[in-house]
Structure formats: C-alpha cells, structure tokens
Amino acid sequence: MFASLPASTIIYSPGRHKADQEAMPLSSSGTCIAKSASPIDNGYLRGRLDGVGSSVEVAKGQEIVGQGDRADSCFEVIHGCVRTLQRLEDGRSQVSEFLLPGDIFGLDASGEHEFAAEAVTAATIRRVRLCTIDLLTREDAAFEQDLRHHLCYQIKAARRRLVALGRMTAAEKIAGFLLEMSGRLDASEQGAVKLPMCRGDIADYLGLTIETVSRCMTDLKRRNVISLHGSLIAILDRRLLATKETLH
Amino acid sequence: MFASLPASTIIYSPGRHKADQEAMPLSSSGTCIAKSASPIDNGYLRGRLDGVGSSVEVAKGQEIVGQGDRADSCFEVIHGCVRTLQRLEDGRSQVSEFLLPGDIFGLDASGEHEFAAEAVTAATIRRVRLCTIDLLTREDAAFEQDLRHHLCYQIKAARRRLVALGRMTAAEKIAGFLLEMSGRLDASEQGAVKLPMCRGDIADYLGLTIETVSRCMTDLKRRNVISLHGSLIAILDRRLLATKETLH
DNA sequence: CGTCGCCTTGATTACACTCAAGCGGAGTGG
DNA sequence: CCACTCCGCTTGAGTGTAATCAAGGCGACG
Structure with missing residues (x-):
C-alpha cells in the first residue's frame, strides 16, 4: 500500500539531541533555510537575548503566564525549571515541555497563550517584550534567521513528542x-x-x-x-x- | 486542530499571580509578533506561493519526502490530501498531520526531514525550494512576518495534538x-x-x-x-x- | 466469480488506570 | 524532643479501556 520505506530511514531515536546533531548537514552551500553548522540544537537563540528585557523571580508553582493570557512577552529561563501545560476542566493536564536555563518560551505566541507556564522550581526568568523581538528581527537579519530556526526546532520537538505520546x-x-x-x-x-x-x-x-x-x-x-x-x-x-x- | 473542540475545554487558570507585577503596559499599539486579527488560522501563507515553484502530480500512497531526506524544498498541496508521518522500525507509525489544498508543509525543515510525507489520495502539489523561500523573506518583510506566523501556528497545532494524544x-x-x-x-x-x-x-x-x-x-x-x-x-x-x- | 483491500464486529487479553494503603522525609507545634 | 500532619512517592489489588487476535462482510476490480 505504501511506497517502499528505504532501509536507511530507520527511526526511533530516544537520544534526540544526539540524533539531531548527526542530522545537521555539514555542507553549507545551499542550506537556505536550514541552519548548517549548529552543534547545539535548540540553541539557536542561546545568548541572543542577553541584556534585553527584565529579570523576574518566581516562586515554585507560581504561574508565569496563564491560559488565555494575552501574549505580549516571551521569556528566557535564567535559573530553575519551568513547565508549559494545558489544563482541562476535569483536572486532566498535559505538559507540553520543560524549560531549563537558556531555554526560551512564548515566542510562538500569537494572540493569546493556549498553554500556561508555571515554575516547576523557584526560578529566575528574563522577560522580553515581543515588540522588542520584532524590532530585533527587523534590525538583524541573522537574528531573524535564528528565530526562525528556533521555531522550526520547536515544531520538530513537538512532533517527536507526538510519536512518543501516540505510539x-x-x-x-x-x-x-x-x-x-x-x-x-x-x-x-x-x-x-x-x-x-x-x-x-x-x-x-x-x-x-x-x-x-x-x-x-x-x-x-x-x-x-x-x-x-x-x-x-x-x-x-x-x-x-x-x-x-x-x-x- | 482540535480548535473547535475545547470551546468549553480551554479552562482553568488557577492563581492569577503573574510574574509581571511591574509595569509592562498592555497597550495594544505594539502587536508585534502577535497577529491580532486573523480570522483564519493557518491561513497566513495562503496564496503567498502562487506562481512560485513547480507543480508535481503524485499517485495515491506515493512518498513525497522520505524520513531522512535532505530538506531542500517545501510543498503546498494544490489538490488532494497528504499525510506527514513517522514510521518506527517495528511497524508502528504516527501521523503528524493531514494536509489539504492550501496547506503548506516542509517549511519547518532544517537539515533533514524527520517525518515522511505521503499522498493520502492522488494529489497535485507545488514544490518550492527553500532558497526561494529564503529569498522571499529577505525581499518581503510582510512575507517574513507571515512565515513566522505560520510556524507559530504549527507549534500551537502540534501542542493541541499533544493534549489530544496524551490526555x-x-x-x-x-x-x-x-x-x-x-x-x-x-x-x-x-x-x-x-x-x-x-x-x-x-x-x-x-x-x-x-x-x-x-x-x-x-x-x-x-x-x-x-x-x-x-x-x-x-x-x-x-x-x-x-x-x-x-x-x- | 474470485481476489483484494478496507471496514466492521466479536471474543479475549493486557497494559495502564483507579482505588487504596502505607512509607518516609520535611516542616510544625506542643 | 517527639508527635503530628502534610506531601510526594511507592506498592498492591482490582478494574477497565483499548489492543490484539480472529472472522466475516462488502464493494471494486480484473
């Protein structure tokens, strides 16, 4: 029924980070949208927000953004751990991701947050307004590129999790x-x-x-x-x- | 994707103690990254690729991109239906999304495709090289903006599916x-x-x-x-x- | 008419959930 | 200092939902 599955496309890689490193093509000629030589996945924006925005301390369990909140800022975890999750009315909840120092969340927002963000531990986070991000993308083509890579990585990461949750x-x-x-x-x-x-x-x-x-x-x-x-x-x-x- | 489902399901924001005690006016002047008034989700790029790339016919079941393929193109479905999926070596597989006319896939690619794309039905698809996309983003700030919205929507859609699959x-x-x-x-x-x-x-x-x-x-x-x-x-x-x- | 692919239906199994109890450390107060 | 509760974690017993195994129906097609 399905087109043949090449033997080379074998699959499941629990060591997702490693798998991605290997996946990065080394040739940089026609990479276009693809970032060619980043040794660190999910590190596209690492350090890019240094010195921007304001630092906030949050207590363990504290909500950082709520479901339905207007999305006007994104956040970088400086210290501690943050979870993004959606809660259903009957008490069920699904955590989308755990964020550790250097990780950024809220960049995907448009309109309002569908997922809440809460501090797993006491945490320090940097808050950056989305208009600042917008400004940066317009002024700095490299930043814009990195931001797009970051978003692409988020999509891939989410899809990997679909496989885990579904199968x-x-x-x-x-x-x-x-x-x-x-x-x-x-x-x-x-x-x-x-x-x-x-x-x-x-x-x-x-x-x-x-x-x-x-x-x-x-x-x-x-x-x-x-x-x-x-x-x-x-x-x-x-x-x-x-x-x-x-x-x- | 299940956007229509959770009308009553969105739910429950526990404590209103936000991290943003200070200032941060919610002035709506700076919509910034957030697209405020799009009536159609996932329509950010609709029609944006008209006249670009080349059209391809694929038969039912045919593979369009394989797992592990180098990502150098993205695709728009013109006619028919396409699925993106990951197959595990033991036969299990997880479909990430179904794509219908107007939908675009492969923009999230960087390096290589982790997910395959296959024609669910006989389909016509438009193939656009990622370097063309790159070019467009540099020439057209509005396109770049729309592309980012598109990627953000993909992230949100994937997360909604996490809730469905997990809970x-x-x-x-x-x-x-x-x-x-x-x-x-x-x-x-x-x-x-x-x-x-x-x-x-x-x-x-x-x-x-x-x-x-x-x-x-x-x-x-x-x-x-x-x-x-x-x-x-x-x-x-x-x-x-x-x-x-x-x-x- | 026979085969094939896809779908449905039934019987049974098993994996993960639910309910329930108990453990142990941290923190509190008498 | 000890008793106490609280909270997170573990463990056990029993249940239930969805998976598995198996058979049969139905339409398309040669």
Missing part, C-alpha cells in the same frame, strides 16, 4: 524521558542528575499516571538500568535504555 | 477529529464530508488502532450523533460531539 508504551516513554533529561541536565560528579520536576509533572508530560511513572522507574531500578533515589537519578546502562530491551 | 480517550479523539475534519473539508449539499483518509490513517493520527476507530465511529452512528457510510460522514449533532457527552 510508545509507558516503559518507552519513561526511557526516552530519562535519556532526554540526562542530556539536558548537568550531571553531578557521580553522573547522577536531579530531576527538578515531581512524578506528577512527569506523568503529565508523558500522558501517564503518577503510579505508572513510579512503577516504571522502580522497575528500571530493579533491573539496574538506572539508580534512583527520589529525584536523583543516574543512568547505569544507557544502551539498554536506548534500545528498549528494558521491556520484559 | 483524551478514544471517543474524545474521534470526536475531535471529526469536528476538525468537518471544519476543514468542503461539505456537500447534505452537509456530509468525504474523509480522504482511511481508518488506518485516522488510527495513526490519533494514536489508536483501526478497530478502535471503527468501533467509536459505529458507536457515534448508533447514537445518531453522526451519519456514516464508509468515508462519507455527516455530523448530525455537533453540540453532542463537542461537549463529549458522547461517552456513555
């Missing part, structure tokens, strides 16, 4: 999440990272329940794939996590 | 899908629309199985919420679909 099992979701976070968070000297978000946030990020998140993690611990002490997690066997032999 | 039941997914499609497709004189995609595609779009899609639709038919004859579908009780009292 992955609980164990696969957890494995992918841990790999993602271990790549984004700074590891301590023991190679462990401290997850800033609670189990409930992880559940809402992956479309699972708290209990399932807990059970999957405990299971990985029992198999010595990870070590686990509360929110402190170290990946002991990265290959096993990535290849999904973690499923019994 | 909706099968019945809710189907209901939202039917509402979305009835809004995007041209209705015949009887108010019925012909879904261009098969049950399997719908299943892969919603993260369900073919059987579940079929059962849910049959159920809606039995309740006289929709009429259903193969791929010809009419919504008989839109309110019931939207309020999700369709769940027994």
